[in-house]
Amino acid sequence: MLELLAGGRAIATSRNAELAAVLLGSAVESKAEKLIQHGADKIFIVDHPALERFQVDTFLDALTTLVKRNTPETLLVGSTKNGKELASRLAARLEAGCTPDCTQLTVNGEGRLVTKRIVYSGNAVVTATYIRKPQIATVPSRTFEKLEPTERKGEVVKAEVEIEPPKVEVVAVNKVEVADVKIEEAEIAVCGGRGIERKEDFKPLEELAQLLGGQVSNTRPLAEDRKWFTGWVGLSGKKTKPALYIGCGISGMIQHVAGMRDSRVVVAINKDPEAPIFEVADYVVVGDLYEIVPALVEALKKELKK
């Protein structure tokens, strides 16, 4: 949310417009001040018992009403799975255009939003613009850096909206492993691929990640074929944008690369000198991950002590 405010602030400033944030939920008013400090001019609050738990149906109703009332020029939504569903459905209700997973957002000479996003399994970057308003875009985490909080003045508006009972009922929720969750946010990402023979062999990768304060993830075959994990980094999975990405035993299929191409520094460790991952790596290590990764843990321990 704070990152989105930074992106929204830049767009609002170049349009000479106001930046508003929407707080939906139950007892959320206390959060308004922080949003103002991070760039919002106005906060719309909808406090409603039906919004206590996030559900697309109810949040969409509240948001639709607010958008119809206030007719914003541009709307940014976080690119989570639920966020994308929400944005698409909102766009349908408003007969608006929506661009998902924007990695860059600018304003052109005509004052229209211009977006860049990756398509075709990472083979292309498409630049698009809007024909009508509101201009809706979803934005992955870590696209913008959140602003430093400053003392700013902002307006808090409490809005009353009608919310219909949801059409979809949530029966059960099962959380999955937390370590798996944060790869999108990770500063350091250590990823394992098919070169890892057994699930236990992830241990050195975990040690490496732990040493560097990073997160471990994996490619899709390890989740889908071997069923070791529930999530993965890739086009159809999570996008990671760390300062350092270390790929271990990863061949570098384009689908995986689409999920990590925005990493700042890429290290690839693979036995196969022809592995395509090396094409997108800054540091190429042709070698056995079973030897290199533990050695790297030791070397880093030693070097970082200096």
Add this chain to the structure above:
Amino acid sequence: MVCVKQAIDVSQLKADTSTGRLVTAGVPRKISDFDKNALEEAVRLKEKLGGEVVTLTASAEDAKTSIREALAMGADKGYFVYDEALLGSDTLAVSTALAGAVRKIGDFDLILCGEASVDGFSAQVGPRLAELLNVPIVTYAKKVALEGETVTVERVLEDRYETVKCKTPAVVTVTKQINDPRIPSLMAIMKASKKEIVNWKLSDIDVAPEKVGEAGWGVKIVDVFAPKVERKRIAIEGENPADIAEKLARALIQEGVVGR
């Protein structure tokens, strides 16, 4: 009812080396991967519960080969909105056309879509279609069960699984995890050639051409480029793993990405 998109086979894309622009003309087309999962799930539901599976496609390009393939996988009938006016249409325009076709086809229990298409990957058409038809939508399904007028779905989200239920008619978008789509037998392929494909123009489904032409779009594409990847590709070599590791560790410290 299953929405089937004929997508660009992204593994066969090439960029024009002089301009960096991506060439999509002449690239082979195929059924979008996740749509095959949707189709497989629909066929399995039919095998269990009876009923009929129809596919629905809207395109400015000839997609009959893909529709035939869908019929070979077990769909009973294909509906094809084939109209040049759909050229370049965005998700707003395509979902408008699909909704028009669904209304024309009539009653349905479930519309299954892939979670996203393999080429554009916008994940919008399913949710948009549900809104236009004013029916419930459940996205990212890894399990679907239909009992009477209730559909129960397990959803895959980033940090959790959710079990949800709603009343039919409804739209459900499916992930790759839901099943392994079948490869049709020769017999199934031969039988499919006798199944019906209904061809429609936009005028047949009461959708005005301006609704799907540029005037009906929400977004228009300015440019498509192959992304530039500028990586250093520095090979770290050494006597033994410890030597390599030490050089790599120093390089990473030099980069300022570790030990901060």
